[in-house]
Amino acid sequence: MEITIVAGARPNFMKISPIIKAIEKLKTEQKPISYRLIHTGQHYSAALSDTFFDELQIPKPNKNLDVKSGTQAEQTASIMIAFEKELAENRPDFVLVVGDVTSTMACAIVTKKANIPLIHVEAGIRSGDRTMPEEINRMVTDSITDYFFTTSEKASQNLIDEGHSKEKIFFVGNVMIDTLLKNLNRIEKPTFWSDFNLKPKGYFLLTLHRPSNVDKGSSFAELLRTIVSHAGDTPIIFPVHPRTQQVLEAITSEFKNLHVVEPQGYLNFIYLLKNAKAILTDSGGITEEASILNVPCLTFRNSTERPETCTLGTNVLVANNIEKITASFQRLNNDEWQQAQEIPLWDGKASERIIENLVEIYYSKKGN
Numbered sequence: 147m148e149i150t151i152v153a154g155a156r157p158n159f160m161k162i163s164p165i166i167k168a169i170e171k172l173k174t175e176q177k178p179i180s181y182r183l184i185h186t187g188q189h190y191s192a193a194l195s196d197t198f199f200d201e202l203q204i205p206k207p208n209k210n211l212d213v214k215s216g217t218q219a220e221q222t223a224s225i226m227i228a229f230e231k232e233l234a235e236n237r238p239d240f241v242l243v244v245g246d247v248t249s250t251m252a253c254a255i256v257t258k259k260a261n262i263p264l265i266h267v268e269a270g271i272r273s274g275d276r277t278m279p280e281e282i283n284r285m286v287t288d289s290i291t292d293y294f295f296t297t298s299e300k301a302s303q304n305l306i307d308e309g310h311s312k313e314k315i316f317f318v319g320n321v322m323i324d325t326l327l328k329n330l331n332r333i334e335k336p337t338f339w340s341d342f343n344l345k346p347k348g349y350f351l352l353t354l355h356r357p358s359n360v361d362k363g364s365s366f367a368e369l370l371r372t373i374v375s376h377a378g379d380t381p382i383i384f385p386v387h388p389r390t391q392q393v394l395e396a397i398t399s400e401f402k403n404l405h406v407v408e409p410q411g412y413l414n415f416i417y418l419l420k421n422a423k424a425i426l427t428d429s430g431g432i433t434e435e436a437s438i439l440n441v442p443c444l445t446f447r448n449s450t451e452r453p454e455t456c457t458l459g460t461n462v463l464v465a466n467n468i469e470k471i472t473a474s475f476q477r478l479n480n481d482e483w484q485q486a487q488e489i490p491l492w493d494g495k496a497s498e499r500i501i502e503n504l505v506e507i508y509y510s511k512k513g514n
């Protein structure tokens with residue numbers, strides 16, 4: 147059985163790492179399984195790509211499609227053209243895509259047009275917000291997927307509600323948490339830790355990248371002012387995504403306790419996350435990690451595709467609502483934040499369940 151695994155952007159790398167390790171484990175047991183790793187090149191800077199391969203001990207990709215930057219349409223088209231050639235030259239038994247980035251959707255479409263069975267890991271999550279590019283990517287990918295691996299019972303139910311067969315849906319847990327738990331003993335203090343005189347639970351970690359929050363300079367500045375005003379004297383560490391840097395340059399000079407740093411590697415970032423007083427973000431994946439580490443998390447969005455981080459985790463949706471933001475900071479300062487509870491199957495074994503199920507699927511198809 148040969149699986150082509152696709153990765154293209156930072157969130158993908160954390161998701162494919164444990165899947166590859168699960169395959170490698172079966173290979174050591176002399177099981178007939180192999181994989182071909184394709185990096186689309188959607189994230190191509192060292193900080194967003196190469197570093198994660200090194201830190202997470204992911205093997206060098208068999209092929210880098212090297213598509214690089216462009217508009218959503220340009221990236222999608224470039225990935226599709228390059229991936230079509232890849233599948234023509236190296237046809238697998240399955241193609242496995244993860245998450246909801248542009249590479250996920252583009253390679254999913256090419257896979258189905260080539261009549262190759264498609265696997266989607268982290269299938270079924272929905273925010274209900276179709277203004278998010280990721281929501282479109284999820285919906286398109288799931289509409290043509292053959293086998294779905296989900297992080298929650300809610301995600302599985304979303305797929306059933308959309309008309310997909312229960313027999314093709316497998317609730318396995320969260321591969322992002324597999325990576326987190328496997329690497330907690332390897333996390334590293336960033337080099338700037340002492341430069342900013344940081345202390346455990348003595349700073350906020352901020353990440354913002356969604357167009358609705360960062361693309362308009364005036365509204366972005368207003369959001370930062372709100373955050374800084376509520377943070378008081380507490381330092382704010384802001385690793386800046388490349389798409390945010392240009393907008394940010396014109397407005398950061400007024401914020402004295404806001405420290406802008408380069409995008410962080412995985413081990414440095416998790417160190418920052420684990421030791422933060424709270425996470426301030428508009429990322430979905432970071433809310434998962436914060437919940438497992440029991441770190442308070444404020445999400446500057448109106449909705450989330452990961453509702454379990456709110457019901458069982460440490461995540462609270464505050465959008466850009468001043469009243470909600472103020473109330474949340476008050477709860478933080480009063481040590482009244484909700485404590486994380488156990489989230490079903492977020493136990494570090496999701497990738498093993500995925501590969502076990504794929505082996506069964508493969509031999510079942512072969513037997514037929």
